[in-house]
Amino acid sequence: MDIINWKDEFSVGVKEMDDQHKKLIGMVNKLISEQTSLTDQRTIADLLTEMTDYAQVHFRAEEYLMAEYDYDQKALQEEQHQAFIDKTIAFYSASDIGPNILSTALLDYLATWLIGHILKEDMKYKKFFKSKGLS
Numbered sequence: 193m194d195i196i197n198w199k200d201e202f203s204v205g206v207k208e209m210d211d212q213h214k215k216l217i218g219m220v221n222k223l224i225s226e227q228t229s230l231t232d233q234r235t236i237a238d239l240l241t242e243m244t245d246y247a248q249v250h251f252r253a254e255e256y257l258m259a260e261y262d263y264d265q266k267a268l269q270e271e272q273h274q275a276f277i278d279k280t281i282a283f284y285s286a287s288d289i290g291p292n293i294l295s296t297a298l299l300d301y302l303a304t305w306l307i308g309h310i311l312k313e314d315m316k317y318k319k320f321f322k323s324k325g326l327s
């Protein structure tokens with residue numbers, strides 16, 4: 193699986209959010225690039241936990257901004273963020289956790305969700321935050 197290369201079109205116009213998105217993409221890229229070499233289940237589980245922990249930090253920061261500026265799609269964003277965390281945790285806390293924990297299905301889900309969410313949902317707040325003077 194290919195790693196995700198950051199492109200300017202991923203920018204949501206708020207530096208703090210772009211930086212957090214870049215860090216999150218970096219964490220997913222680390223999982224993608226080490227998929228075949230990482231064999232220790234504990235290490236993989238730790239990396240995944242680290243990524244979901246940071247995703248939560250980022251989601252809270254994003255939702256905090258949305259609340260502060262009364263963004264009208266905050267509820268939808270919260271729902272999607274929670275669904276992502278739940279689904280990711282479900283992937284790696286399944287009872288049949290085994291050597292395939294870092295499956296292509298999981299990595300594919302993480303990468304597809306992240307890019308899809310940034311480009312579709314987060315991109316909707318670009319204009320909104322810009323109009324509030326954020327950059």
Ligand SMILES: [Fe+2]
Nearest residue numbers: 254269313314
């Ligand atoms: Fe978001």
